[in-house]
Amino acid sequence: MSTTPDHDRKVAEMSFASVYPHYLAKIEKKGRTKEELHQVIQWLTGFTNEKLQLLIANKVNFKEFFDQADLHPNASLIKGTICGYRIEDIETPLTKKVRYLDKLVDELAKARKMEKILR
Template sequence: MAGHKIFTMSFSKVYPLYVQKAERKSRTKAEVDEIISWLTGYSQVELESQLEKQIDFDGFFAQAPAIHPNVSQIKGLVCGVRVEDVEDPLMQKIRFLDKLIDELAKGRSMEKILR
């Protein structure tokens, strides 16, 4: 998966899609932000700063203060691919985020999402 086009895609262009997906299922932008902060360690101010910079996914995860130690507990399928089996570390982080947003949109409680 090296060089996949999502690596260089601007995180700020995908972020509104995460929010839209959540809001279509009566969830909130604040919950999306909480998930992103849990996964990456970004504070709300740091997250907003990254969105303003229009940084790509590679930079977004490379600059993340701390990937949560419980990410290994994130399991399941995203687009037919098991997130725990993704070999490329960056793609796996992207898939972890996708999986958490999917769980939010499916109505799972924040306590269960944030393992």
């Protein structure tokens, strides 16, 4: 299933700062910590905690967020379905990166071991 251009545009323009509290609430509801969330984000993007806080404060959109990221070489090992899309079938690079992050947050919330999440 491929995404539509309209869907890809909406994802690119969405503010990371607006989604971050939802990620945090999702994982905390399942007993995980903010530090674990930051560890997952750092693994995927290479961002330090300071850089992550700066991006949130500046309310960057996902395009700007991932333009500044140094994506982990093992990110392509992230597979599965998230938000109704099979990650490996997503053709738009930015949308795929956002879904990588969504999938990692989902796995964290599902109490997967950190060693498994951080492939």
